[in-house]
Every structure is written in structure tokens, then in C-alpha cells.
Amino acid sequence: xxxxxxxxxxxxxxxxxxxxxxxxxxxxxxxxxxxxxxxxxxxxxxxxxxxxxxxxxxxxxxxxxxxxxxxxxxxxxxxxxxxxxxxxxxxxxxxxxxxxxxxxxxxxxxxxxxxxxxxxxxxxxxxxxxxxxxxxxxxxxxxxxxxxxxxxxxxxxxxxxxxxxxxxxxxxxxxxxxxxxxxxxxxxxxxxxxxxxxxxxxxxxxxxxxxxxxxxxxxxxxxxxxxxxxxxxxxxxxxxxxxxxxxxxxxxxxxxxxxxxxxxxxxxx
DNA sequence: TCCTATGTTGTATG
DNA sequence: ACATACAACATAGG
Numbered sequence: 001x002x003x004x005x006x007x008x009x010x011x012x013x014x015x016x017x018x019x020x021x022x023x024x025x026x027x028x029x030x031x032x033x034x035x036x037x038x039x040x041x042x043x044x045x046x047x048x049x050x051x052x053x054x055x056x057x058x059x060x061x062x063x064x065x066x067x068x069x070x071x072x073x074x075x076x077x078x079x080x081x082x083x084x085x086x087x088x089x090x091x092x093x094x095x096x097x098x099x100x101x102x103x104x105x106x107x108x109x110x111x112x113x114x115x116x117x118x119x120x121x122x123x124x125x126x127x128x129x130x131x132x133x134x135x136x137x138x139x140x141x142x143x144x145x146x147x148x149x150x151x152x153x154x155x156x157x158x159x160x161x162x163x164x165x166x167x168x169x170x171x172x173x174x175x176x177x178x179x180x181x182x183x184x185x186x187x188x189x190x191x192x193x194x195x196x197x198x199x200x201x202x203x204x205x206x207x208x209x210x211x212x213x214x215x216x217x218x219x220x221x222x223x224x225x226x227x228x229x230x231x232x233x234x235x236x237x238x239x240x241x242x243x244x245x246x247x248x249x250x251x252x253x254x255x256x257x258x259x260x261x262x263x264x265x266x267x268x269x
Numbered sequence: 270t271c272c273t274a275t276g277t278t279g280t281a282t283g
Numbered sequence: 284a285c286a287t288a289c290a291a292c293a294t295a296g297g
Binding site: 002003006059074075076077078111113114115162164171172173174175176233258259 | 273274275
């Protein structure tokens, strides 16, 4: 489920546990989720330690501890964070549980495409420091976007938007939402966009990121909220979904190995 | 039973 | 060296 906005939503779920001591760390060291870190180091460091801050960059989350621990969590395709009551008994897919006096901080991921990373030291590890600049930052310029599209001229624009090295946090539904709003057919080769279309694309990338963060990321609801019905998001999941702008039936096809939804009335090759 | 799933990465090929 | 395409990872739910 998690893209930019959902990651932000789940990140905040652990807020009640920030500043509170971790009494125990529960995990299965051999779980695939720990393939990029040393789980015994994580247990040794975080037991008795305190998470002080959290932030998100793209689809990556970071929790920093008083003892210079850098805990990275990526939710993959099916991951989520939750807070559970004291005494919580971890289920099959609860791969990391930080037990506190009044609650447990839980990372669940049945499919285990997500990952846990861990580093101890005064400065940021590469896996955090080297994440691309946010699409909402000043570094994400029309010029940078243009150069990126031209270097990948023959690839469908849909596939390009999923590349985290330039669009950190954009995932499958956000990419489709952006292209729908920009009225660009997802199969358009990246190099075929004219400057006016690149301008529009740039604008809609930022619009969708900003509004998704507001509507989903900043929500205080217990579960993930849906964006308004004026968004493609709502209709792409329906069996006979129609374009909320034109009323025309939406099309679903696989592009670059990912399910892609668009409105044939708005988005033409 | 069969199909799909909001992600990433290693590998083969051009 | 770079761009491109795709199988593989592992599990649940329709």
C-alpha cells in the first residue's frame, strides 16, 4: 500500500512511543525483512534506548535514538506500522516489536518486501543520506525533470515516474494519478514530451504529492483515509470505474510490469 | 484453483 | 558505461 503519503501516515503512528524507553526488542533474526542489517546489533543497541525523532524521505522512514541508533524502515508492498497495547502478543507477520511500558511499536509486513536497516554512529548512513531530493523541494526543477526524461527517451512515461532515483515516494497509484491530471497517456515515450507537457507534468507531480500528503499523510484517522471522489484513486479500484472528469470507462493494462489505469478520453497516444 | 497486489533488485540484453 | 526489460522475492485475499 505505501507510497509517499501512506508512509507519512504510518510514520506518525509511532509518535506516542517517541521519548519513551524501549524495554525489549522482539524479532525473528532470520526473517527476510532483516536481509540488509544485523538484527543482533539492533537488539543490543535499542534495548533500553529511546527513539527521539522520526522522519520520512520518499518511501523510507528513519527513527533516531538517543544512543546514536539510526533505525530505517521501508514498508515494501504490504508493510505498516502500528501501536498496540502493553502485553501485545506478536502475530505471524509482526517482524519487529519495540516493547515499551505502556505500548508496543509494531512493524508488520506479511509479504516481506519491506526492510529494516540499522546503523549506529554520529552521522547518517548511506542508505539514508543518499536518498534523492524530494519532488516538493527546490531541487526538483523543470530542467532536472527534462534532462531525466531525455536520458530515458524510449521508456514509457509511466515507468519513468516509478524511478525512486528521481521521484522518491511516487508509486503506482500516484504515477497514474499524476498522468491522468496531466492528460498524458502512460505509454508515451518519455522523450516524446514537448516542453509544455513537461511543465504540466512537473506541476501535477507536485500537486499530487502535496495534496496526498495533506489528505492522507496528515490524517489523524485510525485507518488510511481515501482522497476525495474527484481523484482517479477512488475510481481505479472499482470494477466498472469511470473517469471522474469525463464519465468514460477507465482502462486497465499492464505497462512495465505494473497495472496501469487511465482515461482514454483524456489521455491519448 | 487461479489470479492479482500502492515495491525493489539482480541479471540479461541491446 | 548506460539504458531497457523482466523474473524473482513471499503471502493473502478475491
